[in-house]
Amino acid sequence: MEKRMKPGQRVVVALRKMIASGELADGERIAEIPTAERLGVSRMPVRTALRTLEQEGLVARIGARGYAARGPTISQVTDAIEVRGVLEGLAARIVASSPPAPQLAQKLKDCLAQGEALFAKGYLEEADLERFYTYNLAFHDLLVDASNNSAIAYALSRNNHLPFGSAAALALDWDDLPATYAHLSAAHRDHVAVCDAILSGDAEEAEQLMRRHARAPLANGRLTHAPML
Structure with missing residues (x-):
């Protein structure tokens, strides 16, 4: 089966780059609404992207629903x-x-x-x-x-x-x-x-x-x- 980009994949790519480059600093909170506004998307793609990046070790949960960047070494x-x-x-x-x-x-x-x-x-x-x-x-x-x-x-x-x-x-x-x-x-x-x-x-x-x-x-x-x- 052909693998296509999942919903929010474009947001994943953008956030991944921002974290790896240091644009989003290690430990910096990533709020859904401001991030969605910044990237010109709705909240859902941001939420999907953050879950994906959590699996990759690039963000960590803080509190009940929040996330923070984890800049890789x-x-x-x-x-x-x-x-x-x-x-x-x-x-x-x-x-x-x-x-x-x-x-x-x-x-x-x-x-x-x-x-x-x-x-x-x-x-x-x-x-x-x-x-x-x-x-x-x-x-x-x-x-x-x-x-x-x-x-x-x-x-x-x-x-x-x-x-x-x-x-x-x-x-x-x-x-x-x-x-x-x-x-x-x-x-x-x-x-x-x-x-x-x-x-x-x-x-x-x-x-x-x-x-x-x-x-x-x-x-x-x-x-x-x-x-x-």
């Missing part, structure tokens, strides 16, 4: 991203270790075609966020599912509850769409390279490329602000 984010890279790298190695079934090969190609269509026009619009979210998760989930390793899936589900430990943990800067286009199109090129390694049966290359893909926010210095992928 660099080491917390680094640890979560490193673990995801190891797990997804192992999944890619497993998938590449055997000739892919025609059905899987077609699924990979169809998935990458979504990315090609998204970036073909050479720029991003705000509406493209949902398309990238859907495409990105589809690619990562496809690799994990194809590995047929329930331990990897379980470990990733636990790691997803750490700050920026999930492939879905986007923190995009829509005030700088050209830079966001560069970051996300680079992620798509990573997907293509991983897929090429899998289809050619190069298990070592597939693993290393997937680990490098997960670590991209660490390698290019963007960890000093909000990780983008």
Whole structure:
């Protein structure tokens, strides 16, 4: 089943970036009504977003219904991203270790075609966020599912509850769409390279490329602000 952005996902992305960048300070209370007004939405998407961010460890409950920001440390984010890279790298190695079934090969190609269509026009619009979210998760989930390793899936589900430990943990800067286009199109090129390694049966290359893909926010210095992928 295709995963689409949940209600409030755009608010999740905005708040995630604000917390990770320090715009919302560690311990700062996040009130629903002022936040909704600030982001131009109703209270419900904010409430949904705060519940999601609580599961990611980026907000904590205060009192009966309130929330406060929990700014992650660099080491917390680094640890979560490193673990995801190891797990997804192992999944890619497993998938590449055997000739892919025609059905899987077609699924990979169809998935990458979504990315090609998204970036073909050479720029991003705000509406493209949902398309990238859907495409990105589809690619990562496809690799994990194809590995047929329930331990990897379980470990990733636990790691997803750490700050920026999930492939879905986007923190995009829509005030700088050209830079966001560069970051996300680079992620798509990573997907293509991983897929090429899998289809050619190069298990070592597939693993290393997937680990490098997960670590991209660490390698290019963007960890000093909000990780983008």
